[in-house]
Amino acid sequence: MLNSDQVDLTAVLERRLSETFIGGVFWSSMSNYLGFIIRWPVVLIVSGLLTPNDFGLYAAALVMTAWLALFRDFGFNTALMYYQDDVQRTATVAFWVVLVIAIVLTSIGVLSAPLIAMFFDNPDVTPVARVVSFSFVISALSSIHSTLNLK
Numbered sequence: 283m284l285n286s287d288q289v290d291l292t293a294v295l296e297r298r299l300s301e302t303f304i305g306g307v308f309w310s311s312m313s314n315y316l317g318f319i320i321r322w323p324v325v326l327i328v329s330g331l332l333t334p335n336d337f338g339l340y341a342a343a344l345v346m347t348a349w350l351a352l353f354r355d356f357g358f359n360t361a362l363m364y365y366q367d368d369v370q371r372t373a374t375v376a377f378w379v380v381l382v383i384a385i386v387l388t389s390i391g392v393l394s395a396p397l398i399a400m401f402f403d404n405p406d407v408t409p410v411a412r413v414v415s416f417s418f419v420i421s422a423l424s425s426i427h428s429t430l431n432l433k
Contacts, residue, residue, distance in 0.1 A: 342402045343411040346394065347418075350387045354418065355380050359429040369430075377426040384422030391415025 329337050358376040365372050395411035 339404070339406055339410045340414070342398065342404065342407045343395075343414040346391060346398045346411050347414050350391055350415075350418065353383065353387060354421070355425060356383060359425055362426065362429050373426055373430055380425055381419070381422045384418040387418040388415045391418070 328340070332340065356379075358380050362369070362373060362376050392412045392415050395408045395415070398411050399405050399407040
């Protein structure tokens, strides 16, 4: 049987959990929407600077990187946000694992660039896709550090 103190504590914990969940959903949604709002002007500026053919090459390369980006960090950044014990050691391990994943993804991107070019029936996509693939390594170098700053 629960006494009144235990019931009050349970109610407080449930309310706190629901407030935390709602806050997390709100800030996560805001982050996604803000990222979307920021990306559109960048796309518009880049599309104005590039010729339509060059912009098409870049867009074709982004199709490949968008698929590979699904495997970018395997949730290490999110896990690091919530991990409380020995954060520095965990961050070091996460950094190296995320970097190795990025190198593997970059290699897949570089090696599969000719396949993407064949898919789009445009051999000019190959070098663009290879260059864009290096964005995985570049972003991996800062992702864990950015997560630690947010934490």
